Amino acid sequence: MAKRDNAVDLVGLLSVEGQDLAATWVREVSGSLKGRVGTAELDRELRELYDALLDALRQGATDVHADQMSEVRALLTELSRNRARQGFSPSETAVSIFALKRVLEPLLQEGSADDVRAYLELGRVLDGLGLFTIESYSQTREEIITAQAEQLLELSTPVVRLWDGVIAVPLVGTLDSARTQVVMEKLLQALVDTGSEQAIIDITGVPAVDTQVAQHLLKTIVAARLMGAECTVSGISPQIAQTIVALGIEFDDIVTKASLADALKLALRRSGVDLVAHEGAQR
Amino acid sequence: MSERIPILRIGETLLVSVQFDLEDQMVLNLQEDLAQQIVDKSARGVIIDISALEIVDSFVGRMLAAVAAISRVLDARTVVVGMRPAVAITLVELGLSLGGVDTALDLEKGLAKLRQSTDSALR
Structure with missing residues (x-):
């Protein structure tokens, strides 16, 4: 029962100002990426992610590996794959997730103790998501490296x-x-x-x-x-x-x-x- | 009685063409026959063609080195010709470098090598 409440709290926290939060998030992330990803593209990616996360939380997901999170995981995998291919660093990739925490901070100032507890709970979920991002990032990098090594082997031995x-x-x-x-x-x-x-x-x-x-x-x-x-x-x-x-x-x-x-x-x-x-x- | 590998004579050169994978007893017979033939025919050179061999184990590898050493004592020069790339790699991996054995890519180059050395010996 308590778990259920928590989930509701998390949803409440994320949907206080609805679309506004997502917009702040997009701004925050595009600032940290220094305009290397188009704003429209970033906006689409993050809003999709935001909606998926909200959905998952509403269904009672409490960590990254929960069944309800599969949509979020798929979106995150795609995001980190793209970042890895475009040559971003791991921290630039993970910052997309962690920025959401920073976005929520101002809400806590006039929030109740329950809000703070919900924030901490959400922080844990976001940490898990961030780690997941880095994992899929490095996986993609490894795939790229293996493919290149194979190509080199073919290229490099003429007689x-x-x-x-x-x-x-x-x-x-x-x-x-x-x-x-x-x-x-x-x-x-x-x-x-x-x-x-x-x-x-x-x-x-x-x-x-x-x-x-x-x-x-x-x-x-x-x-x-x-x-x-x-x-x-x-x-x-x-x-x-x-x-x-x-x-x-x-x-x-x-x-x-x-x-x-x-x-x-x-x-x-x-x-x-x-x-x-x-x-x-x-x- | 196991099979024996024929030894052919061309002038002062003995030619051994190995056409199938060798068994240990055949290898020993060959070594014996070859020593005998070098003396009987007073040969100056021996060519062992192994271009048909796909598998050479360490025993055969050592035998090649031994034959070369024996014929050197009998004043004949041995050239192993036509070793396949895969065989060469296997021998190297086995740690056999066949020191003291002359090699050539094919029979023709091996004969040329023998001729060269007898020429320079006569001079």
């Missing part, structure tokens, strides 16, 4: 033919075991397909090399050697060279070159091609 019998893999971005596996398979398959005996792995675009990455590179090179191809690693920057030595990684008898040009020159010499500069050629 190019530099010369007859010389292929190269320009690696760009951080190497992890999943990517190295893809690189390894593609490189080895390309060796068979093109009948190349020389392969160059260019790591100019790799920002950092740690023991794990070095391990992966070594594995690829040994596998290529097992198939009868020679591998050269090129594009080692001064910083990476220092890191490799500091970490105590040994590249044993693997040839490393500073630039792709040097590696190509070596690969050509190994496959018996001589480069001759003509006397009268233009430079």
Whole structure:
């Protein structure tokens, strides 16, 4: 019975000034978002949310996970998804909910003790809603990140033919075991397909090399050697060279070159091609 | 009596073409036969073609290394040719780098490699 009263109180609190409260809410939120969302859009979103919340409370919902709140949850999920896609920060997203508390504060000044109790009760519900918003926000962000990682994996491993019998893999971005596996398979398959005996792995675009990455590179090179191809690693920057030595990684008898040009020159010499500069050629 | 893998002779080179997945006993027989043949035919090079093999386990991997070592003692050079990418990856994951075994992409390149080394040895 007491619960029922509470719900009525909450509804009463929210509908004292009816539409006015919703309007103040919209103003408050659009102020905090600095006009990055259109007022009309914001107005529509928040009014829908407001009505849904009022409905849910009227039906006696007391926390976020109640059945009556499903409409509110759906609206909130959509709102935080949109915010996440548009690049808002988590606090900018959650502030939409918490602003409602601030809107209600002035009402308490001439309110009774019951009003204060109702406000506290509502505060608890709003806290739950705020947390829910952040949860769905980060979920959306994670989905975006996973999708991008998959796209990167597809994009980032081309095998190019530099010369007859010389292929190269320009690696760009951080190497992890999943990517190295893809690189390894593609490189080895390309060796068979093109009948190349020389392969160059260019790591100019790799920002950092740690023991794990070095391990992966070594594995690829040994596998290529097992198939009868020679591998050269090129594009080692001064910083990476220092890191490799500091970490105590040994590249044993693997040839490393500073630039792709040097590696190509070596690969050509190994496959018996001589480069001759003509006397009268233009430079 | 298990099957034996044929060993063919081309000039001073012995050619072993493995056409099906190897069982342990066949591997041991091959090792024995090959050592015998190198001496009998006074071969200078051995080519083992494994392009038809889809599965190579650690035992076969070690056998390849052992054959290479044996033939080196008998003054013949071993070249393993036609290893598939998947096989190469498996061997690396097993920690076998086949040190001391020469490799080539296909039979033709393997023969060229042997010819090169005998040429440089004669010089």
